[in-house]
Amino acid sequence: MKRIEFGAGQGLDAAYQDLQKNAPCYGEFNGRTLYSTDSLDDIYIKITRKTKQEFDEYLRQEREDYERKEAEFKACIPKLTEEYRERARGIIPQEHLEFWNKIVPIRLQDLYHGMELDCWLDLIAVLNDESKSKEDRMKEGLQMFINQGHSGMSAGLVLSGLCRFHALGRELAEYIQNN
Incomplete structure (x- = not known):
């Protein structure tokens, strides 16, 4: 054969x-x-x-579930937009809030559903903590970034946002890339 x-x-x-x-x-x-x-x-x-028929039914159900979840998420975008804008107060430096407010609904509608917004807020909160040395903030930011579990694309997105939203962001991004 x-x-x-x-x-x-x-x-x-x-x-x-x-x-x-x-x-x-x-x-x-x-x-x-x-x-x-x-x-x-x-x-x-x-x-x-599964038989072909069972597998086709499984795929149909998966597609319906995905579409339902997407519709539910899209319906929440206006509320989430306001929540992210409010959470950013006191974390994102004042001079970047206008841009933040502009991109929040855009980020919520993309592939990651705004996951990077949480990452930026968490990482920038670390950068804002002046009770720690800059070196300690860099180390903590690196560990937090690692724990966030980024792919290549999400990593690039988060690193570019760090550069955009905080004076120490570029330094943290370079520290992450070099460690």
Whole structure:
């Protein structure tokens, strides 16, 4: 029996079609061996532990849940906007509040749903704590940044915001990048 290769990113339906077109054959898909003698449901069960119909229903429910949660979140944006604007008072320096107020609703509507707003407020609160030495604030900011668990994209976003919203922000961003 010949072995076939499935394309990167290929779906199960297309893999099944390739198996049928090249029968008799087999191929490896996500670490599982699929055979041309397998039914479409057999293939789905091997990979997803669900029949095709069950998997399609699962995806439909997941999509509905996602869309419902997104709609609920979007409905909360006006309230969240006011909350973030209020929380920023006393944390974000006065000279940056106008820009903060402008970007809050924009940040709430993007991929991260405003996660970076919390990160900025937390990190800038550390920078504002003049009861600690600048070195201690840098170390605390670094540890807080690490604990926030950023991806490359969110890290870049948070670091650029630090530079924009606080006089010591660029210094903290460089400290984070160098440590």
